[in-house]
Amino acid sequence: MTETLTAWQIRAYGTADQLTQIERPLPELKANDVLIKVRASAVTRADSMMLAGTPRFARLFLGLRRPKQDLIGTCYAGEVMAFGSQVTHLRVGDPVFGEAGLRFGANATHLLVDSDGVMLPKPAGLPFEEAATLCDGALTSLNFLQNVAQLTKRQRCLIIGASGGLGTAAVQIAKAMGAEVTAVCGPRNLDLVMGLGADHVVDYTRHPVDQITGPFDVIFDTTGRYPFARMRTALTPKGRYVSPVLTLGLLRAMLVTRMIGRRRALFSATGMKPAAELRPMLAQVLTLIAEEKLTPIIDRTYPLADLPEAQRRVATGHKRGNIVLCT
Known part of the structure; x- marks a missing residue:
């Protein structure tokens, strides 16, 4: 198994210039954890606001000088790489998508999530890039x-x-x-x-x-x-x-x-809504896609190494649909 992951760290609140690409050891699995090999992740305005620390009163919860959870990214799609001893409904290699929640860190090569969190199987016909935007x-x-x-x-x-x-x-x-x-x-x-x-x-x-x-x-x-x-x-x-x-x-x-x-x-x-409420809504989104009533729109894709450039694209306020990182 790969021993390290590559991710992007927020050094301090500000612009994309405050992002630093880092490597860390893969996290240890707890009983209900799932390790995801990230294939695609979204770059969102919500991530940009977290990076900027706006609105300022949100820093009371995120962290006063920089985010307490220092890795960026929320929405992902990828494959199950490993899981904890209490996880019985997944298999290695299963394609999944979801959101990291308050753990953040989805703009990375690997991501640790809770098996009871907002995560669903990815339909076979749905590209990883589109699935990563749905949350x-x-x-x-x-x-x-x-x-x-x-x-x-x-x-x-x-x-x-x-x-x-x-x-x-x-x-x-x-x-x-x-x-x-x-x-x-x-x-x-x-x-x-x-x-x-x-x-x-x-x-x-x-x-x-x-x-x-x-x-x-x-x-x-x-x-x-x-x-x-x-x-x-x-x-x-x-x-x-x-x-x-x-x-x-x-x-x-x-x-x-x-x-x-x-x-x-x-x-x-x-x-911030409970995963038990968000999963059925996410299933509704999949139904709309299956019925051809909803198509995720992709503006541009970037390699993981170009996250700062992708964040600058979001900051222009002129993207057409979604920005996605591919790993």
Whole structure:
């Protein structure tokens, strides 16, 4: 067995320049552990925010000067390499995918995960590169649209940031749920987003987002750049504004809208939900893929050694779909 793994360490909060490629001995297996040979891993905006230490109040949990868990990466796909004595449902070589959770470290050659965590068998026809993205854009979008916003058939849904990793998944999932989808993106991505099934596409360079009139039953701001206060008038009287980017402004809006009015601002930390809740949702994502209602969109792939460059691509805010590392 290979005695070392290669991973990327965060030396301090900041930009991709703070990433250092390192080698470490393979971790020792505990009874419920699974060692994964990583074939592909996602490079996500959530990882970028962890790298930057934003929002700053999150450092109270992540670590004040740098993350307590110093390796980066959350979403992976690979093959089972070894497992602990209490693991009975896996075999060496099984293709799997999932998320590392608070252990992090998925942007690596090997990853240690809990056998009871968010991990599912990878379907034979699903490439490792696509499987590695599912616990970010697809799983998060499904949670926000289905569980947080409670989007239903024939409701009107506005998706801001429709060409990114979350947005490309959200457009397809909202359409699969039977919603009327208005998608916001830049001019070079209009055809992409329309091709994903959006009923209406808005070019934000020609039409200011906060001047879109709606009204919408659900506004899903995948970017966190258009707060509830700016978008509330585009909601129906009982409309829901949801965003995966938690800021102090969103926290205030959540508190205020619980006490005043019928419109709601809502948030969910998808990755913090129990694995027992996330696995069935991830199985729903696989069903959507099998029914050809959802296709993961890949912007670019990079070798593991080029993670800093991949992070810089994410930081531009102009990626089309997902960024993936291949090992």
